[in-house]
Amino acid sequence: MTDIHSTQDAAPRTVISVDAMGGDRGPSAVVAGIARSATKNPEIRFILHGRQGELEKLVSRRRVLGGRCEIRHAEDVVTMDAKPSQVMRHGQGTSMWSAIDSVRNGEATVCVSCGNTGALMLLSMMRLRKLPGVNRPAIACLWPSRNPQGFNVMLDVGADVRADEHDLLQYALMGTSYARNGLGLECPRVGLLNVGTEENKGRAELKAAHDLIAGCAGDARFDFVGFVEGGDIPADKADVIVTDGFTGNVALKTGEGTARLISDFLREAFKATPLSRIAALLALTSLRRLSKRIDPRRVNGGVFLGLNGTVVKSHGSSDATGVSAAVKLAFQLAQSGFSERLAARVASASCPGQDAPEIKAGGQQEQ
Amino acid sequence: MTDIHSTQDAAPRTVISVDAMGGDRGPSAVVAGIARSATKNPEIRFILHGRQGELEKLVSRRRVLGGRCEIRHAEDVVTMDAKPSQVMRHGQGTSMWSAIDSVRNGEATVCVSCGNTGALMLLSMMRLRKLPGVNRPAIACLWPSRNPQGFNVMLDVGADVRADEHDLLQYALMGTSYARNGLGLECPRVGLLNVGTEENKGRAELKAAHDLIAGCAGDARFDFVGFVEGGDIPADKADVIVTDGFTGNVALKTGEGTARLISDFLREAFKATPLSRIAALLALTSLRRLSKRIDPRRVNGGVFLGLNGTVVKSHGSSDATGVSAAVKLAFQLAQSGFSERLAARVASASCPGQDAPEIKAGGQQEQ
Known part of the structure; x- marks a missing residue:
């Protein structure tokens, strides 16, 4: 297994956490997609979550992923028809949970998944929590x-x-x-x-x-x-x-x-x-x-906003092109420091009405 | 002026009331549209509402409308940006009001207008009233x-x-x-x-x-x-x-x-x-x-449902093709006795829940 944090080059790099399972086309489409992104963009590194044996085989076939993709084993998969109650009780061993936790732990900046939207939002809220001041993500x-x-x-x-x-x-x-x-x-x-x-x-x-x-x-x-x-x-x-x-x-x-x-x-x-x-x-x-x-597929990626961390939902039926577009969006958001800027934006605007006094946020930066 | 009720032929005929004013393209598009419908369908008769002089000139140029189109003078027009309060207070002299009243009086079966949607709904509710049992048309x-x-x-x-x-x-x-x-x-x-x-x-x-x-x-x-x-x-x-x-x-x-x-x-x-x-x-x-x-334009015509009478709203920017499509729809609905069937339908189904007893509407016909 590769540890992407031990790579020797000093180039700036951005780590994207990817849920390899749960999409309609399975992990092969996801690995093909991240390989495409890796070819286009030398700065991206990946943490890939799912069944280790299966993923190692797929990744080893893609040269461009050598040294740039760490695999994290997760035995279970959130299915497309999983009920919220199931996900809450049995979500912990899934690749989706694991992928979100890489953002929670600070190992990765953005998480990408092609899985069940409702489950992804539920687990994202459970693990990342809402930003202070946000009622509904x-x-x-x-x-x-x-x-x-x-x-x-x-x-x-x-x-x-x-x-x-x-x-x-x-x-x-x-x-x-x-x-x-x-x-x-x-x-x-x-x-x-x-x-x-x-x-x-x-x-x-x-x-x-x-x-x-x-x-x-x-x-x-x-x-x-x-x-x-x-x-x-x-x-x-x-x-x-x-x-x-x-x-x-x-x-x-x-x-x-x-x-x-x-x-x-x-x-x-x-x-x-x-x-x-x-x-x-x-x-x-x-x-x-x-x-x-x-x-x-070119605009593939719903972005979850209002959490402590950014999650990109790729379409369930995404092929390599779709996954690669979602990764590109995740990379752009990671590069721009989006999570931090969004958090500062929401925190500084404490919802004044039209008659409220002006907010003077001293030294407020671009958000 | 022609009185369409005095025509001598014994063929079945259906009278459509048409608001000639208020569309974006003015009465010439409306008259061109009804002329097209008249050519295609010998059973249709029209009552046309708007400024008499203007309409007489337009109608006289269309031979097919001879003896089939009665003109009713109405001086005012409901504009596209008219406010509901204006329409309620000053609607009475308008071609829209007059067109709806032909349905109210039973002279025509269906009313067609290209005018302001909000005003048309408001005047239709005022003049035709809601069907018994209908809360929101x-x-x-x-x-x-x-x-x-x-x-x-x-x-x-x-x-x-x-x-x-x-x-x-x-x-x-x-x-x-x-x-x-x-x-x-x-x-x-x-x-x-x-x-x-x-x-x-x-x-x-x-x-x-x-x-x-x-x-x-x-x-x-x-x-x-x-x-x-x-x-x-x-x-x-x-x-x-x-x-x-x-x-x-x-x-x-x-x-x-x-x-x-x-x-x-x-x-x-x-x-x-x-x-x-x-x-x-x-x-x-x-x-x-x-x-x-x-x-x-082929599917031109929003139909107002839940009133004592049927009103077809044609798109504001309708050209002759659009107006003709709306008239065709109005004709179909008039022919099928739609207003009466709809009223019977709503009246017979007194909203049972899933646990309510079955309704046995004796002799209930096709609605």
Whole structure:
């Protein structure tokens, strides 16, 4: 077994903890994915969690992982249909638990898993604990958009089905920090998802959240664009879309389902006649260009925000490309010191209303 | 002026009341649309509401409308940005009010308008009143899907931001009636939108609604498929998707926004290089086939359910094709005696829980 902490080179390195089990495609896709990341980025090291014998065989076949991947044995796997109660009682021997604990122990900066989302959130909350001042952690996703950076951040997309105005404010702050550190946006535009853009629209907690978020925009250095609608999620109106986990989850899955439907219809349209099949051949490059732009694997990775440590949830059906994209995101966040900056961000903004006094956080750094 | 009730032919005819004003493209698009419908369908008659001089000029240019279109003068127009309070106080002289009143008076079976959705719902509730037993009326839309019929029904998509378990049950009943009379489905599959398909997922009112709807499925002759997710909205899992107006509105607009984004990306992909422009020319038929399948104008028309009369809301930016699609939908619903069947449906199902005795509605007809 390799001990990645004993490597001799003095280059800066970032350690990512990876749950090798639990995805739909098993550990071979995960190992293929981290091998790809290792090839692209010489600074990454891995701690890989799962069944030792199986993982050693897979890792030994990838030269690029030599000396850069430590294997930690974990006998059990959290299955995709595991119930929360099972996970709470029997989670300890699993690769997921072990992968999260590497972040808890400070051996790794970010944890990546393709496993069961609910279980991953539950174990992350149990082992990493919520940040001081955070009531509900959130899952943030990236959404293909017309923005110059090509993506918007949306949160919460499914950590919790409820959110009151204070939770929504925290989502705005955490989303801002993510957009700054993950997408490099200095002053992100934040929008609050509603059924209309007029100030009198929507539910009561949204009106309250509107005022709370507007009151924090100056100190937290984001640009509050007010209410946005579903159609603005893929648009160029806001960089961070704030909503509760119920609405966010439905919107995310509706968008994915619509994109899949159109792709399938497009494929059928090009198969309809012999001539259209010829056209499809000629249009191949154009169609590839399109599918690359909307490929969900490129933006693979829901990020858990609001915990003492960062966890990236890769899609359950991730292949090597998907796992590699999730690792890339984890690396970016690790490099930027995201966890620390987010924690400082949430701690410094003690939720003033619009009429609250200004916060003067002495020596406050970029968060 | 033509009196459509005095026409001599004995053919069966259906009268649709049309608000000619208030859409983004003005009355000329509306008149072009109803002329198109009149050409396709000899049974339709119209009562057209708006500024008489303007409408007479437009109608006189369309031969097909001769003797089939009565004009009712209304001086005022409800603008797209009108506030609810304005509409309540000053709505009476508007073409929208007048168009709804033709249904109220029994002169027309269904009302069609491209105007302000909120105002249309407000005036419809004021003038037509809610059906006995209905707490919250709903707006139902059709959604392109993988179903054999090509569309799913989703409701509520924006009449009310709240819905408790009893409202959701009524949406299931009203949606069933709409799918039966609008799409010709004898025993529609009904799904309840949630963030997961397991029975322990989601908000409390959804669990309660799950049991209520399951308890009604047998008597109301629909097939309850349980919880569905956002990805199932364009899928072949349910024909009727039940949700509250907040979630439904966000999902509808997210789906539309995603479809627009992909269409634009597709267009850009085909413009990227000279070769891809040639490919686009050859692929033209295929691309037209695709855009016809996902063309929102083909499924144009949100239907207001739960009132004493049926109102079809056409998209604000509808052109002649869009208006004609909305009129076609209105005609189908009028022909099927939809309003009466829906009313009977809601009245007969007095919301039994799963443990309630069976309802024996003597001589209950197809609803």
